[in-house]
Amino acid sequence: MNSQQPFDRCAVLAGLGTCLPSRIVTNDDLARRLDTSHEWIHERTGIARRRVAAPGTETAHLAEAAARAALASAERTSCDLVVVATTTPDRTCPATAPRVASALGLAGAAAFDLAAVCSGFVYALAVASSMIEAGTCRNALVIGAELYSTIIDPEDRGTAIIFGDGAGAAYLEQGSRSDFGAVLEHDLGSDGNGRDLITVPPGERYLRMRGREVYVQAVPAMTDSALRVAKSAGWQNGDIDAFVGHQANIRILRSVAKRLGLPEERVITNIEDVGNTAAASIPLALASAADQHRLRPGDRLVLTAFGGGLTWGSTALTWPGIRPVRLTDQEGRRGADRHDAPLRGPRPPEAGRRRSP
Numbered sequence: 008m009n010s011q012q013p014f015d016r017c018a019v020l021a022g023l024g025t026c027l028p029s030r031i032v033t034n035d036d037l038a039r040r041l042d043t044s045h046e047w048i049h050e051r052t053g054i055a056r057r058r059v060a061a062p063g064t065e066t067a068h069l070a071e072a073a074a075r076a077a078l079a080s081a082e083r084t085s086c087d088l089v090v091v092a093t094t095t096p097d098r099t100c101p102a103t104a105p106r107v108a109s110a111l112g113l114a115g116a117a118a119f120d121l122a123a124v125c126s127g128f129v130y131a132l133a134v135a136s137s138m139i140e141a142g143t144c145r146n147a148l149v150i151g152a153e154l155y156s157t158i159i160d161p162e163d164r165g166t167a168i169i170f171g172d173g174a175g176a177a178y179l180e181q182g183s184r185s186d187f188g189a190v191l192e193h194d195l196g197s198d199g200n201g202r203d204l205i206t207v208p209p210g211e212r213y214l215r216m217r218g219r220e221v222y223v224q225a226v227p228a229m230t231d232s233a234l235r236v237a238k239s240a241g242w243q244n245g246d247i248d249a250f251v252g253h254q255a256n257i258r259i260l261r262s263v264a265k266r267l268g269l270p271e272e273r274v275i276t277n278i279e280d281v282g283n284t285a286a287a288s289i290p291l292a293l294a295s296a297a298d299q300h301r302l303r304p305g306d307r308l309v310l311t312a313f314g315g316g317l318t319w320g321s322t323a324l325t326w327p328g329i330r331p332v333r334l335t336d337q338e339g340r341r342g343a344d345r346h347d348a349p350l351r352g353p354r355p356p357e358a359g360r361r362r363s364p
Contacts, residue, residue, distance in 0.1 A: 024076025175290025
């Protein structure tokens with residue numbers, strides 16, 4: 008029985024895992040078939056390369072590998088809830104999450120998909136955290152997994168240069184608001200009037216995006232959401248140690264950070280290496296920052312995203328000092344084929360349930 012009182016109980020980030028396809032597609036690769044260049048792409052987006060999954064790869068494969076990595080990071084083997092945030096489910100019906108839960112050996116776990124496009128991970132994090140806080144479940148896997156290569160027109164320069172494939176997963180468990188890793192506050196919003204700015208039109212196969220209009224909408228929406236969630240957490244802008252925005256475009260990230268008054272060293276970016284991975288982008292960026300030792304236990308983080316719908320959202324949490332585990336798509340498939348238990352790696356000495364200052 009949980010010892011936390013309901014008012015103090017919250018979700019705590021205890022593990023982080025990622026899965027990226029092995030194949031790298033550079034800007035120069037794209038320039039060989041599109042009217043573009045590395046310089047043109049990099050200057051406008053900040054992207055130099057992205058990952059593209061091999062033919063036959065499914066969203067569930069990436070999601071499962073990232074989830075296995077998150078379980079390994081947390082040194083856990085089970086959970087009560089699996090939420091997959093994705094724009095590219097393997098089937099319209101049924102959802103991808105039950106298949107992922109089954110592949111992980113999580114018999115009986117609640118499992119469902121969530122669709123909020125690039126805001127999907129933040130939305131899923133809010134839903135799973137709220138269920139843990141309410142006592143509906145004790146722990147959860149929150150997965151952002153995308154195969155955008157399946158819905159991108161390879162001849163459309165406006166989208167082909169931007170998006171990549173990948174997955175990231177967070178393992179959450181019950182804890183206290185004073186724990187490092189505590190997921191403290193959420194802010195979510197939408198505006199269906201902008202549904203045609205980022206969309207796969209009815210009856211069509213490929214994503215269409217009106218980039219300039221998206222930029223105009225994204226910057227104020229992300230800024231305002233970040234401000235609201237920081238205020239709810241009781242933080243001033245200067246209290247934010249790291250801003251982790253959806254990796255849509257380097258110009259958007261810099262513009263939002265400038266409006267928040269945050270110096271460049273507090274802005275987490277990995278878009279240069281992986282492109283825009285939609286719902287997977289924030290957990291992938293978190294893992295990159297952790298690998299580069301840019302995050303310290305107890306750091307105050309604001310996660311912010313904007314995507315189709317239009318949707319946007321933010322989360323305030325403290326960093327737990329965990330060590331992410333990374334798998335490639337090939338490693339994930341091999342593990343699944345062998346029905347391996349999650350790989351176990353040593354946790355860093357600072358990890359665990361240390362209290363926030």
